[in-house]
Amino acid sequence: MNGLERYLGTVAGRAVDDLARTPILMQFAAEFSGSDYGRFAADHCVLVEANVRCAEVFGIDQLSCISDPYRETHGFGGAVTFVADGPPRSTQPLADTKDLDTLAVPDPMGSARMLDRVRAVERYARDHAGTYSLLGWVEGPAAQAANLRGVITFMFDLMDDPEYAGALMDVCVETGIAFARAQVAAGADTIGIGDAIASQIDPRTYEALIQPREKRLVQAVRASGAFAKLHICGNITHLLPGIADLGVDIVDVDHMVDLAAVRAAVGERVVITGNLDPVSVVRNGTPASIASGVLDAYERAGNPYMVNAGCEIPAGTPAENLAALCRPLPYRA
Amino acid sequence: MSVLRELSERLQRGQAKEVEALVQQALDEGETPQRILEDGLMQGMGVIGERFKANEVFVPEVLIAARAMHAGIAVLEPHLVSAGVKARGKVVLGTVKGDLHDIGKNLVRMMMEAKGLAVIDLGVDVSAERFVRAATEHDADIVACSALLTTTMTEMRHVVEAAQAQGLRGRVCIMVGGAPVTDAFREAIGADLYAPDASSAADAALAHCAGRAS
Ligand code: B12
Numbered sequence: 115m116n117g118l119e120r121y122l123g124t125v126a127g128r129a130v131d132d133l134a135r136t137p138i139l140m141q142f143a144a145e146f147s148g149s150d151y152g153r154f155a156a157d158h159c160v161l162v163e164a165n166v167r168c169a170e171v172f173g174i175d176q177l178s179c180i181s182d183p184y185r186e187t188h189g190f191g192g193a194v195t196f197v198a199d200g201p202p203r204s205t206q207p208l209a210d211t212k213d214l215d216t217l218a219v220p221d222p223m224g225s226a227r228m229l230d231r232v233r234a235v236e237r238y239a240r241d242h243a244g245t246y247s248l249l250g251w252v253e254g255p256a257a258q259a260a261n262l263r264g265v266i267t268f269m270f271d272l273m274d275d276p277e278y279a280g281a282l283m284d285v286c287v288e289t290g291i292a293f294a295r296a297q298v299a300a301g302a303d304t305i306g307i308g309d310a311i312a313s314q315i316d317p318r319t320y321e322a323l324i325q326p327r328e329k330r331l332v333q334a335v336r337a338s339g340a341f342a343k344l345h346i347c348g349n350i351t352h353l354l355p356g357i358a359d360l361g362v363d364i365v366d367v368d369h370m371v372d373l374a375a376v377r378a379a380v381g382e383r384v385v386i387t388g389n390l391d392p393v394s395v396v397r398n399g400t401p402a403s404i405a406s407g408v409l410d411a412y413e414r415a416g417n418p419y420m421v422n423a424g425c426e427i428p429a430g431t432p433a434e435n436l437a438a439l440c441r442p443l444p445y446r447a
Numbered sequence: 448m449s450v451l452r453e454l455s456e457r458l459q460r461g462q463a464k465e466v467e468a469l470v471q472q473a474l475d476e477g478e479t480p481q482r483i484l485e486d487g488l489m490q491g492m493g494v495i496g497e498r499f500k501a502n503e504v505f506v507p508e509v510l511i512a513a514r515a516m517h518a519g520i521a522v523l524e525p526h527l528v529s530a531g532v533k534a535r536g537k538v539v540l541g542t543v544k545g546d547l548h549d550i551g552k553n554l555v556r557m558m559m560e561a562k563g564l565a566v567i568d569l570g571v572d573v574s575a576e577r578f579v580r581a582a583t584e585h586d587a588d589i590v591a592c593s594a595l596l597t598t599t600m601t602e603m604r605h606v607v608e609a610a611q612a613q614g615l616r617g618r619v620c621i622m623v624g625g626a627p628v629t630d631a632f633r634e635a636i637g638a639d640l641y642a643p644d645a646s647s648a649a650d651a652a653l654a655h656c657a658g659r660a661s
Contacts, residue, residue, distance in 0.1 A: 200545050270510060315506070315507060316505040
């Protein structure tokens with residue numbers, strides 16, 4: 115089986131040869147390929163080359179477009195600056211005003227940073243369609259709202275002015291849908307939705323304001339013909355009932371969450387990926403401890419499952435550790 | 448219900464307006480500013496800190512409770528000043544260079560303020576030199592550094608070194624924290640204090656300042 119077959123088989127709930135491997139790479143891939151994180155985030159050619167090289171060297175089944183949280187924010191009018199050894203910095207267009215009309219209207223094919231991501235998908239599709247799964251990426255409603263307002267300000271919005279917070283997230287969902295569609299049209303088979311900040315929100319607010327908007331985004335992604343994958347870093351145990359109701363195909367799980375609890379919540383259809391501790395196990399552990407970590411995770415999650423750390427593979431991870439994470443592990447019925 | 452008890456409970460629910468009114472009511476009823484601060488406001492914030500630690504409340508709820516506390520303190524401030532109540536210590540706080548995570552740092556600030564410490568918040572992406580400059584400028588008791596990334600927690604070592612270079616090591620306590628930071632790491636870089644969460648950070652900071660004062 116090639117990467118795409120393994121990936122599609124897993125999502126469809128079929129038996130595969132080995133477990134699919136879908137680690138999240140950003141700074142690691144940039145540096146492994148001899149570039150830096152700044153150029154990786156700024157130029158899709160660097161991003162594509164870095165990810166393809168890692169996929170070939172480590173045996174990864176998916177090529178990803180994820181780079182940093184500020185693609186859409188740039189489209190909304192944020193000023194983005196690049197940093198050599200870290201993710202880009204961005205201003206927050208709504209830091210000092212609640213007026214949604216002051217936002218630029220992002221156009222996936224017109225805004226430079228959004229278009230750059232669409233170009234990455236196109237390039238993957240041109241050279242690697244049929245071999246690897248191709249992962250597009252959009253920000254989830256809460257994450258994007260926090261990018262526009264500032265995290266703390268947005269959290270106050272959620273508590274003080276739920277109607278406004280909802281309207282703001284609606285704008286974010288519209289953009290997310292348009293951006294997702296552009297990436298699917300370019301060849302992505304899966305769209306990842308990153309909504310990191312949701313892990314910090316209480317379950318009631320999540321259920322009332324965030325979950326329904328995530329759900330709308332998920333439905334639009336699936337209606338466009340792609341799989342939907344949710345990624346919320348941090349502890350999501352308190353959000354599991356809502357997450358189970360989103361209708362996603364794949365859910366990434368961070369290391370502080372019990373995979374068995376996730377399986378119990380999401381049922382037998384949803385693919386679980388995760389959840390080795392990115393720092394203490396993947397970066398600072400040994401190939402042997404990583405191998406046993408993967409076995410444990412698979413054991414607790416059960417099928418359908420894909421190998422992944424809880425979040426991004428950190429910069430500075432020894433290559434042999436990522437190799438250990440990606441070492442083929444037979445699928446068990 | 449006693450007014451201080453109600454004050455604490457309204458604060459825990461983040462009801463700033465009610466907190467303001469209750470502080471005024473308590474003053475009118477003859478409570479001392481010190482007691483209103485400690486048994487009303489700080490007590491309520493302490494409960495929120497513990498409940499946050501136990502995953503019973505989440506960040507937004509802590510934020511609005513802290514805002515309510517500030518609203519109450521604003522009413523109380525002139526009375527505290529005339530009663531001679533002073534800050535219990537001074538902390539310079541920030542997230543280290545290269546790191547933009549500030550939710551945890553902000554919670555640390557709120558819990559420290561809730562213990563009566565004065566906090567100078569330098570924000571995120573703060574260089575070692577800025578930490579040390581601010582510590583000198585404000586004559587701080589503690590420099591508290593937050594880091595959430597493995598790649599940036601090493602910056603804390605630079606803060607220790609910069610304080611050393613400026614001859615501040617004997618005078619200023621360096622406190623470190625953030626998810627990837629451990630007590631073993633603190634020891635390895637020669638910092639003085641570590642705490643795993645915001646409430647413990649505030650307790651440790653207060654204990655340090657109290658030890659100094661006595
Ligand atoms: C929210 C979040 C973000 C937001 C940050 C928004 C903001 N303004 O803060 C955004 C989306 C911007 C973000 C970006 C990134 N993030 Co981030 N993020 C998180 C997340 C989900 C939650 C962090 C958080 O706020 N926790 C809640 C607070 C309350 O907890 P806390 O910070 O630990 O603070 C508590 C204690 O540690 C302590 N404490 C904190 N500071 C201090 C200081 C002192 C002195 C003391 C005593 C105690 C103390 O008290 C606090 C309260 O009890 C975590 C995952 C997780 N761990 O949950 C990842 C995480 C921290 N992020 C991670 C990464 C890799 C990144 C990025 C590099 C991703 C990328 N490639 O773009 C960027 C880096 C940006 C940068 N340069 O800083 C990794 C870090 C891995 C590592 N250890 O190196 C994590 C752990 C995710 C993961 N599992 O891999 N992130």
